[in-house]
Amino acid sequence: MALSSYFADLHIHIGRDMFNKPVKITGAKSLTLSNILIEASRHKGMDLVGVIDSHVPAVQSELRELIADRGARPLADGGIQYERTTLILGSEVEVYDSLCQGPMHVLCFFPDLESMKAFTEWLKERVTNIHLSSQRYYGTAKQLQYKVKELAGLFIPAHVFTPFKSLYGKGVKRSLTEVLDHDLIDGIELGLSSDTKMADRIEELHPFSFLTNSDAHSLAKIGREYQKMHLESPSFRELSWALHQIGGRKITANYGMNPLLGKYHESVCLNCTEPVEEGTICENCGSDKWVKGVADRIGELADADTYPSRPPYVHQVPLEYLPSLGPKTLEKLLSVFGTEMNILHHASKQALKEVVSEKLAEAIITMREGNLQAVPGGGGKYGKVKLP
The missing domain is CATH 3.20.20.140 (Metal-dependent hydrolases)
Known part of the structure; x- marks a missing residue:
């Protein structure tokens, strides 16, 4: 087998x-x-x-x-x-x-x-x-x-x-x-x-x-x-x-x-989506209505003292999320490498640089390694990635 x-x-x-x-x-x-x-x-x-x-x-x-x-x-x-x-x-x-x-x-x-x-x-x-x-x-x-x-x-x-x-x-x-x-x-x-x-x-x-x-x-x-x-x-x-x-x-x-990119990661004001602490008044708009974020909800339920062995969790975003990687650039990449999985997992940095800019090739490799930086999202609004 x-x-x-x-x-x-x-x-x-x-x-x-x-x-x-x-x-x-x-x-x-x-x-x-x-x-x-x-x-x-x-x-x-x-x-x-x-x-x-x-x-x-x-x-x-x-x-x-x-x-x-x-x-x-x-x-x-x-x-x-x-x-x-x-x-x-x-x-x-x-x-x-x-x-x-x-x-x-x-x-x-x-x-x-x-x-x-x-x-x-x-x-x-x-x-x-x-x-x-x-x-x-x-x-x-x-x-x-x-x-x-x-x-x-x-x-x-x-x-x-x-x-x-x-x-x-x-x-x-x-x-x-x-x-x-x-x-x-x-x-x-x-x-x-x-x-x-x-x-x-x-x-x-x-x-x-x-x-x-x-x-x-x-x-x-x-x-x-x-x-x-x-x-x-x-x-x-x-x-x-x-x-x-x-x-x-x-x-x-x-x-x-x-998780910082998820649209429900942080607790935020329901009115203006600014981050708020649970049960407080929003300092930005004065609203007392808020949406509890995933991080706070997990904090309420957390009870583990030990942790099991898990497969690696690699932080990654779809290629279309990368700044400067538009539809035409993605089409060029697919024409060379075939599928998005090949681009994300197998294409070498040198091979990528022959199709896209060095900065974008570096971003793809950084993402492959799970090291792309993120700006948090919340309240129904997605976070954003930061290129290296």
């Missing part, structure tokens, strides 16, 4: 279905299933992508067309291969049962189209509109977990620290066991405003693998965050084994934005 490295982004939305009807209301119109697979394979260089609006019947219809006429093929170990990329079928569900302090999003993944269709049939009786993304589910979180496991699926709480619609932001007061079955969780998605070091301050998260995904609402955002995995091949079964570290499969690195 030979294991190799593969890149995975497991949280990508559908903007429009094959009939041009909206799925994720805030998603780009160009964010169709076909376009996602083409972008992931040909331009991003992603080996595994999780499309988390696969519960929508029209998305399943498009997938059947891809299998019948356009080269996609189901894999024996789960997942559907299109060119270099394996599609993992998923659904993002909003849970708000009587035990939740507020709504939280979770990701449910299934091995094949048949199990995804069975989940759709079950879910459509428990949501208002099965044709839209991230719908409010009427049932308990544990009932949802039981159904996912009945269908041989994976259950992963999504962007767990964001102030809105997340496990620790709104879903629970202190512990995930208030609403979820600990033993039926397959991993934890961190979100843009936190990283491994921050999350491991909470001891109950230590047993779980951490995922870093893009939550892409446009084609350009695919791969905004991702992970490198050690697998025999990109498939659903291998993904499941990597999350549970079976047979040498595992996550070997997380690549994500510096």
